[in-house]
Structures are given as C-alpha cells and as structure tokens.
Amino acid sequence: MSEEQSFTLDGRRVPFQAGQTIMAAALAAGVYIPHLCFNREFAPHGSCRVCLVGVNGRMQAACTTPAAAGQTVESETGEIREIRRGILQMLFVEGNHVCPACEKSGACQLQAVAYYVGMLAPHYTHFYPRRPVDASHPEAVIDFNRCILCELCVRASRDVDGKNVFAVQGRGIEAHLVVNTPSGKLGATDFSIHDKAAQVCPTGAILTKHRGYEIPIGQRLYDRKPISVVGDVATLSESKGGRRHD
Amino acid sequence: MAEPDALIQTVHDIVQRHGGMPTRLLQILREAQDSLTWLSPETLDAVAGKLGVSPDKVRSVAEFYSFLYTAPRGSYDILFSDNITDRMLGNRELLHALCDRLGVGIGETRADGVVTVGTTSCTGMCDQGPAALVNGYALTRLDPPRLDRIVELVNGQIPLTQWPREFFEVVSNIRRADILLGRHFADGAALRAVLKRGPEAILEELVKSGLRGQGGAGFRSGAKWVSCRNAPGEVKYVVCNADEGEPGTFKDRVLMQDFADLVFEGMTLCGRVIGARQGFVYLRGEYRYLLDALKATLQRRREAGLLGAAILGDPTFNFDIDIHLGAGAYVCGEESALIESLEGKHGVPRIRPPFPTTHGYLNQPTVVNNVETFATAAKIAVEGGAWFANRGTAESKGTKLLSLSGDCKRPGIYEYPFGVTVRRVLDDCGARDAQGIQMAGPAGHMISAKQFDRRICFEDLATGGSFMVFDQSRDILDGIRNFTHFFVHESCGFCTPCRVGTSLMRDLVTKVHTGHGTRYDLEEMRKLGRIMRVACHCGLGQTAPNPVLDSLDQFPESWERRLRSTAFEPAFDLDAALEQARQLTGRSDPGAYLREEELMLGTMP
Numbered sequence: 001m002s003e004e005q006s007f008t009l010d011g012r013r014v015p016f017q018a019g020q021t022i023m024a025a026a027l028a029a030g031v032y033i034p035h036l037c038f039n040r041e042f043a044p045h046g047s048c049r050v051c052l053v054g055v056n057g058r059m060q061a062a063c064t065t066p067a068a069a070g071q072t073v074e075s076e077t078g079e080i081r082e083i084r085r086g087i088l089q090m091l092f093v094e095g096n097h098v099c100p101a102c103e104k105s106g107a108c109q110l111q112a113v114a115y116y117v118g119m120l121a122p123h124y125t126h127f128y129p130r131r132p133v134d135a136s137h138p139e140a141v142i143d144f145n146r147c148i149l150c151e152l153c154v155r156a157s158r159d160v161d162g163k164n165v166f167a168v169q170g171r172g173i174e175a176h177l178v179v180n181t182p183s184g185k186l187g188a189t190d191f192s193i194h195d196k197a198a199q200v201c202p203t204g205a206i207l208t209k210h211r212g213y214e215i216p217i218g219q220r221l222y223d224r225k226p227i228s229v230v231g232d233v234a235t236l237s238e239s240k241g242g243r244r245h246d
Numbered sequence: 247m248a249e250p251d252a253l254i255q256t257v258h259d260i261v262q263r264h265g266g267m268p269t270r271l272l273q274i275l276r277e278a279q280d281s282l283t284w285l286s287p288e289t290l291d292a293v294a295g296k297l298g299v300s301p302d303k304v305r306s307v308a309e310f311y312s313f314l315y316t317a318p319r320g321s322y323d324i325l326f327s328d329n330i331t332d333r334m335l336g337n338r339e340l341l342h343a344l345c346d347r348l349g350v351g352i353g354e355t356r357a358d359g360v361v362t363v364g365t366t367s368c369t370g371m372c373d374q375g376p377a378a379l380v381n382g383y384a385l386t387r388l389d390p391p392r393l394d395r396i397v398e399l400v401n402g403q404i405p406l407t408q409w410p411r412e413f414f415e416v417v418s419n420i421r422r423a424d425i426l427l428g429r430h431f432a433d434g435a436a437l438r439a440v441l442k443r444g445p446e447a448i449l450e451e452l453v454k455s456g457l458r459g460q461g462g463a464g465f466r467s468g469a470k471w472v473s474c475r476n477a478p479g480e481v482k483y484v485v486c487n488a489d490e491g492e493p494g495t496f497k498d499r500v501l502m503q504d505f506a507d508l509v510f511e512g513m514t515l516c517g518r519v520i521g522a523r524q525g526f527v528y529l530r531g532e533y534r535y536l537l538d539a540l541k542a543t544l545q546r547r548r549e550a551g552l553l554g555a556a557i558l559g560d561p562t563f564n565f566d567i568d569i570h571l572g573a574g575a576y577v578c579g580e581e582s583a584l585i586e587s588l589e590g591k592h593g594v595p596r597i598r599p600p601f602p603t604t605h606g607y608l609n610q611p612t613v614v615n616n617v618e619t620f621a622t623a624a625k626i627a628v629e630g631g632a633w634f635a636n637r638g639t640a641e642s643k644g645t646k647l648l649s650l651s652g653d654c655k656r657p658g659i660y661e662y663p664f665g666v667t668v669r670r671v672l673d674d675c676g677a678r679d680a681q682g683i684q685m686a687g688p689a690g691h692m693i694s695a696k697q698f699d700r701r702i703c704f705e706d707l708a709t710g711g712s713f714m715v716f717d718q719s720r721d722i723l724d725g726i727r728n729f730t731h732f733f734v735h736e737s738c739g740f741c742t743p744c745r746v747g748t749s750l751m752r753d754l755v756t757k758v759h760t761g762h763g764t765r766y767d768l769e770e771m772r773k774l775g776r777i778m779r780v781a782c783h784c785g786l787g788q789t790a791p792n793p794v795l796d797s798l799d800q801f802p803e804s805w806e807r808r809l810r811s812t813a814f815e816p817a818f819d820l821d822a823a824l825e826q827a828r829q830l831t832g833r834s835d836p837g838a839y840l841r842e843e844e845l846m847l848g849t850m851p
Contacts, residue, residue, distance in 0.1 A: 046597050047741050049781045059780035064597045086777040090746035124750055125817040149739075167302040168739075169309040171575070171592075173749050175739030180302040182287065 007071035009053075016067035023051055023062040026075075032228035033075050034084060034113045036091075036202050037150035038063040039234055042159070048150055049087050050113060054080060084117040092122040094173075095129065096145035097203070103212050104204030106220025107241055109234070110148060112227035127173075134179065136187030139209055140198060146205040147177045152234070153206060157197035165191045177205075199243045200234045215241060250288070256281050257292040268299050269608075271307055271590030275314055276531075276573055284315040303591075310592035310738075312366060312574030313382065313531050320355045320362035322400045327377040329368035329493040330684075330728040331651045331714055337376035340388050341365065347397045361400050367576060367732055368493035369532040372651030372714070373419050373658045381406060382534045385413050414535065418500045419658025422674065424645045425629075425637065426622055427661050433507050434552050436515045436627035441560055445519040449475070452623060454631030456643030461487060461579075461616030462686055462710025464642075467623060470613055473603040475520040477611035484516045484525035484565075485607060485614040489584055491530055491576035492687035493732060494712030497647035498617040500659050502529070502536050505621055506543045510567060512620030514553060515627050516613055517565035525567040526607070528584050531574050540569055576736035580784050581614040583738070594740045595784035616710075618647055638664035642703035646711065650675045652684075653717035664703040671713065672698065679717040682801065687712035688729035689789035692722075692796040722804040723759045726793050730755045733790040744787025747778045751791060757817060758808050764815050768798060768805055 006015045007022070009031055016025035021044060026033050037048040046064040053062045054074035062075070074080060091097075091110065099105045131144040149168055154177075157165040165186070169178050181188040191197065193208050217223070221230055221241035236242025260277045264270035274293060279285055285308050294301040308314045315323075326332070326341045345352055345363050355362040371377035374386040383406065385392075392413060399409055420427055440448045453468030474482060486509065490498040501509055513525045529536065544567055547553040557563040570588055572578055578587045582596035585607050606612020615623075622644065626634050635643045642664035648671065651657045655676025662671065672680050682694050685702075686709035693700065693707070700706050716725060730752040739745045754771050757763045775791030782788045798805060821840040828838050 044597070046783060049742050049783065052781055061783075066599070083777050083781055086773070087742050087781060090742050090750065093750075094742075094746045125753060127749070148742075149745075164300060164302065167306055169302075169306045170739065171310050171312075172734060172737040172739040173745055175745060178302070178305075180300070 005067075005069040007067055007069065007073055009073045010075050010077075014067075014073075020067050021063055022053060022055070022060075022065050022067050022071070022073055025067045026062065031075075033062045034116050034227070035063060036109060036113060036148060037152065039152055039200055039232065042152065042155050042200075045151060045155070048091075048148065050084055050117075052080060052083055052087075059083070081117055085119045086123075088114045088117055088119045089121075089123045091148050092119075093124040093126045095127075095147060096131070102146070102204045103207055104146075106217055106223050107215070107233055108204055108222075109202035109227065109232055110146075112222040112230075112233075115222070116227050131176075134184075134186050135209075136185040137189075137191060137209075138187070139193040140186065140191065141207050141209055142177075142179070142186055143205055143207065144177060146203045148203055148205075149175060149177065150202060152200040152202065153177075153197040156200045157191070157195065160196040163190055163195065163197070165189045165195075165197060194245055199245060201243070202232070202234065253282065253286075253288060254292055257289060257296055261293065261296040266297060267590075268297050269588070269590045271297065271299070271304065272311070272573060272587060273570060273590075275304070275308055276571060279314060283321060284317065284319045286316075290316075307590070307592050310575065311531075311572075312735075314573050318355060318359065320360055321403070322361040323379075323381050324361065324363045324396075324400075325366040325369075325379045326364070327367075327369035327371060327375060327379070328365040328728070329372060329375075329732075330725045331372040331494060332368070332375045332377060333724065333728060334652060334720070335376045337388070340376055340390070340393055343390070344393050344397065347393070348400060360403060366532075366574065367491065367735060370490055370496040370499050370530070371416065372494055372496060372649065374417060375651075379532065380409075382531065383414055384416055384532065384535050386416055416499070416503065416535065418504050420500065420504075420661075421650070421656055421658040422660040422662065424661040424663060425634070426618070426625065426645055426647065427505070427659070429625070431508055431511075431625060431628070433511065433547075433550070434558065436511050436624040437518070437552060437558055437563075439627045440515055440518045441558060441563065445475070448515070448519055448627050451626055451631040455626045455634040456631075456638075456641075457619065457622055457626060457634065458642065458704060459616055460618035460622065460646065460710070462492075462690075462708060464704045464708055467615060467619055470603055470615070471516060471519055474611045474613045477604045479604075479611045481524075481608075481610045482520050482522040483607040483610060483612040484513050484520070484522045485581075485585065485588065485602075485612055486513050486525065486527045486617055486620055487579065487581065487584055487614055488533070488617050489528050489530045489572050489579040490533070490617070491579045491736075492689060492710055492712050493729070494649060494651055494684065494687050494714040495710055496649045496651075497659050497711045499533055499536075501617050501621055501647075502533065502540065506540055507547070508621045508624050509617055510544065510547060510553065512615075512622070512624035513567060514557065514565050515624055516615070516620065518557075518563060520611070520613055522613075523564050523566070525565060526588055527567060527569045528578070528588060529569055529571055530578075531572045534571060537569060537571065544569070575738075576732075577738045577784070577786050580786060583784070584614065585612065592738075594738050595786075618711075639701070639703045639705060641705050646702065646709070648702070648709070648713045649711045650713050650715070652715035653677060653680065653720065654715045662702070665701050667699055667701055668693065668707070669698040671702070672715070675715070677715045677717070679719075680715050681718045681720065682716045682722060684712070684714040684716070684725060684729075684793065686710055687714075688732055688793050689785070690792065692725075692793055692800055694800040697800075722797055722801045723755070723808065726797050727752075727755050727759050729793040730790075733786070737786065737790070741781075741783035741787060743778050743781040744783065744790065747774060747782070747787065748790050750774055751778070751794060753817070755794060757815075758805060761808055762810070762815055762819075763808060764810050764812055766814050768809075771795075772798060 035051040044063040051062040578593040583593040587593040
C-alpha cells in the first residue's frame, strides 16, 4: 500500500507522482504558477525564470525542480511577486513590446502574465534593439521585436514538426532567434502555419498573415479573466481565442 | 580566402584528424580558424557536412565563443586583457597607443586585413600584465618599447614564430610554498599507492583529508568521488576544470605550467578510484601557449607507463587523458556548461539535478574537479589524509593557492594553510596601503579595510584563489564598472535575469560612475541585484551583482560622492537628445540648448 506523496504550496496540500516537477504537480492540482517558457507538451527549459518559487526557503524554477515529499513551496508571496514582476519588466525592455500596436494584445501570454504579476509599467530603461521583421513567408510573419527567447518554437519545430526551422544564436544580450536558412528568411523554409511551431509562441512574435483583429479588443482571451483562470494561449483552441488550430 | 576546393580539403583533413566526432566540434572549429583566419559560412557548412551535424548547430557554437570569428579578422589578432588589474597597470593607454600607431580602431580590423585590435576578459596574467593575446598566444609585461616593436612586427608581417621569445615569456612567480608547491613528489607515487592499497583505502584517505573543491565551490571531493564510483554505469569520466576564467586567478596556470605531472597523476588516480578509462583537461583558450608542452608531458607519461594502457604494468589499469581547448567563455567554468562544451556544444549550464557524478559527460557518471584539487588529491594518496588535515581549520583542511595581483609589491602565487587572515596575506605581498580587496574575483566578495582580520576559509571568506588589491589611490567604482562589463560580456544569454539583468546593472553603474546618478539609482541597483541573486539559472548570474552589492555596503562613500543631489535623474540626457535637431536646423544659439540649471528650476526656454 503506497501512501500518496505530497508537498505544500502556499499552505495547500498538493499531491504528486514520482518524477513530477513542482510545476506539473501544481498544474494537475489546478494551481496556477505563472510561466512563459514552460509548455506541458515539451520538456522543461527553465530559461524565463518566471515560475520561480521558494522551495524550503530557496528560490527555484518550479518547471525544473522535482517535487519531493514534505517540501514547503511558496509561490504567491509579496517577495516572489516582486521578483517575477522584475523578470517580466526585463523582458519588456529587452525587446520592443508595443502592446497597443500589437495584433496579439489581449490574447498574449506575455502581457497576461505581466498583468497577473502586477506589472503596470516596464520600469527599466528600454533597450530599443533594432530587429527586422520577416514577412517573406506567404502564411506567417515573424516579428523578432517580440521574441522573448523561450525557445518554444525552436523545440516545437525540431521535436514535433521535424523541420528544425528555428534556432537561438549568439551569446548574452546578443542571443537572438534565427531562421535556419542561408538567407535567414522564413520564406525559404518549409514552415507552415499548421506546424506546432506556429502555435506555441507566448507573444506576438509569430503571427498568421491575412488575418487580424478578428476578435475585437475587449472580447479577447485575457480581456475578462486572468490567465490563471483562462490558461495558456498555446493550449487553447482557436475557437476559444487560443492558438491551437483545431 | 582559400579556394573552395582547398577549403573543403582543409576542413576534411581537420575533421579526419578528430575522427569525425561531433564531440570535437569546438576543437575542429578552432583548428579550421587557425588555418583560414575566420569561420566563413562556407567553412561552417563544410564542417557541418563533414561531421554530419546540422549547420545551425555548428553556427550556434561558432557564434557563442569569443575566440571564434564569423566575420573576417586580421592576420594578427591582438586582444588586450581588460581585467581591472591590467587597467591598474595602464593597459588602456597602451591599447589606444597601439591602435593609433597601427591606424586601426578598437575592435576593428584594418582595411588591409593585416591586423585586428580589441579587448578580451582577463587572460590570467595579472601578476605580469598588462597582458594581451596575439593569435591566441599570451603576451606579457607590455610596455611602450614592446609596443613599438609589435607595431614593426605587424606592419612587417613577421610570422609569430619570429617574434622575440621574451614577449611570450610567462613566469610563475611562486612567492610562498607550503605542502602542495613545496614538497617533492615522485611521479607515479600516487598510482603506486592506489595499486598497493586499493581504491577503497585511497577514498578513505581522501574523505579523512577533508579536501574540498579548490575551484572555490568547496564541495567535498571524497564525497564526489564516492558518489561517482557508486553511480550505475559502465563508462565513467574524469574531467579536470582548467577553465580558470575568474578575473584575477592564475594559480591553475602555474600548476599546469610547473606541476602538470602532479595534476595528471591526480586525474589518473581518480580514474582508478571511480573506474574511468578516459579523462579530459578542459584548458581555457587563453592558456593555449601551454598546449604543446602539456601534450609532450602526456606522451612522456605514456612512455613511462604512467598513462595509457596497462599503467605500471597492471593490465586492469587503463586510463588516458585528452586536452580540450576552450575558446573564450567564462561560463564554461561552471561544470555543466564545461561538459556541454566538451561535448562540442555551446556552453549553456544544464538543469541540475541531475549532477555530473551521475549524469556528466555524454550523460555518464563524471567527476569534475579543479586543477588544484587533482594535484592535492595525488599528494594525499601518497602522504595520507591525516597529513593534509593537520593544516587548516575545522571545516577547511589543508592549504589554498592564492593568486595575488593589483596594488602590491610582490604579485604572484601564495600557498597558505586555510584560515590565514587577509591582513597576513597583505603584509606578505607588500600591500601597505590597501583600501579594499576583491576576494575570489568579481563573482566573489569585495571587502574593506575594516574586514582585513577575516580569515580565508570556507567558514569565512571562501575563494577559488583570486585576490586583487586596491590601494587608497584607486577609485573602487572603476573596478566595479569593469566587473559589470565583464558579466555582460560573459553571460551566456540563456536565462532572463542574467541576460538582461547584467546589462541593466552595467547601465546603472555607468550612470552613477559618470556623475548622473541619484540615491534612487543606488536603491535600483540593490533591487536588481537581489533579483539576480536568487532568480538566475546558474552561479554566473547569481554572483554577477556581488561586486555592486558588496561595494554599496562596504564603500558607500565611493558611491555617494558621485551622486547628484536631486531625487531623480532620467536615464537619458535631454540636451543630448536635441543634438540631431540642432544639426538638422543648423542652430547653435543659446536657445537651442537645454541647460541643467534651467531644467532643475523648471524654467525651460
């Protein structure tokens, strides 16, 4: 007879199975921990650091930390919210995220998580990087200004689509998303908007062409309910305002 | 540039020499660049084709390492070491003078393609700087006469082999020796000991010795070896971390130069104890000048029966060592990033756990230890654990090598029993007028004179060995600003708080250092530093804010004297922002400028 194992998350008992991460166990128990580079269909990456939680007093990424019996996990504390807010602010100033001018606004996971952690302004000085937009593909446009380097499209294209269309190159603040062709243009690849890679972006970096503003502002995915209730844009079907093509 | 066929042939030969193994990718790219001066898209594609890996993988490696170039580079590639200790010795003046004389901008390649001059992170020659690298080879003790000669050699396009040998002379400067550097060691003694007494007995000695990781992290070496020995897996590996990238550290360079046998012996011993047949030395690219001598030492040990097959005549004792050269990436000093690099990838730290003792090189159980740790382990195998534990403190047994540099009369290597006070070290090296020490490098801690009675040991001031002295004439903030630039350059870019946070911190420090900051900016630094400390993926980002946070506590006056009295200053300069408009309109009258006093009074024109 095996006793069910559990840890506590903000005082609530969360059961888990051997091998599960804190994030996976929390999701299964219906507890939301904000995240960007994590997507349950992919191996954890641990790069965005938004899912930071206190594990027995030490900060760890919930998506990469194995759950263990008796752990005391803190998530929604003032201190952790402040750290998460800081990380979101860093992402906002690193790229060029102009929400009012973005087609994804209202159905954007980055924006929704920013609201969730209480971010009202970018706070830090904007980097204003110069990044080109790639409209060479007939079905999709890539706006590198909005890329947050979560590598979900990289992983999806390589591991699910078997196309290996994307990669991240460069070091440090020079790290950037590239398209794996000699020209660096998406139009030269066999990328399709039906690819998994087209559906996983948590921002407006990969957009479908010839469609826009089909759902009015005010009725979009996160306009009425927070992301903790609605869920990730990548996991919801298009009919529900998400990215997943049915 | 090489003809297409010649290029293909060159790449083909290099890949063949490395057995066509993708794990050798970084080594292959280094050698391809040596032949072709830079890595053109054609070269990268040829490497990818010959190795059978995807071109984007090859490109991501080429883009990651500082010493790999994906744009044309001069035939003479000169990189000035830009650690704060090089700056103390006047490297900036020399850098500017050289650029002027050669007619080239910093970081640029001269139009004729002969020479590139730039800067690089600390090259580990802090006791004999200002230092530089030319085509990867260390230049030491640069001064105006040497620079004059270098200008002639470059303009005359004299091959490096004909440059004066003394330009490349690296001295060891061992100032104080204790049990590691001072006692004679007979080659093979540790290997004879393990054959005679068995691996269990040696492990017992190692545990008894209390030896801890001498790279600075301080993990107990005995426990690490035991864990790897017990880890399931047929194939295991021994990795020596000689990626000594922490600015101000150079003790591993001295060990690899003067005590390589001892280091290799420690690795071979480890191989026997954990059951590994293959070892790797990950040697930082800056120490490339040591490569040939190290390879010769390995060969000599093979011939002496101390390495290779049937060591000391025992057919069950087989162990060999390969040297893998880094290419300018501080993050590869982190053990899991180092393993990634050894596997031929770009050096991004892995998610841990699992740890290398169970999932290391090629996911097999691996011991990764610092150079000094292996050297010490070899001695412990011969002399016994109690002999080593005799020295040091309760939690820090034995001795530690310190690399002394900065404002002191006798920079160099000092070996002390753990527990020595900072004050004692300062007295010994002739630092009379110290206002502060950067202990354990930029990732370590900055301490002020009030703390000079603190002890160097894991219970108090843990260190990998870097010890940089700042005397009263120095502006502490020069050092801090230098360190923030270092971390921007060395962040791998994987996680948000390090990738972005290091740049934000550099900009805040620069703002205050240049006299544009206020008290608000100091508070911003503290907040940012707190986030980075807990949120970053690996030790690089977690420690990157240390110099800023420490100096805010230890040297508040250094910061405060730079502050403006206003409560807030914008991060941009309003008047400078008008410059483009002035040029467009051709205005230079007083009304076209914003004066600060007017801004403060709210009386804008």
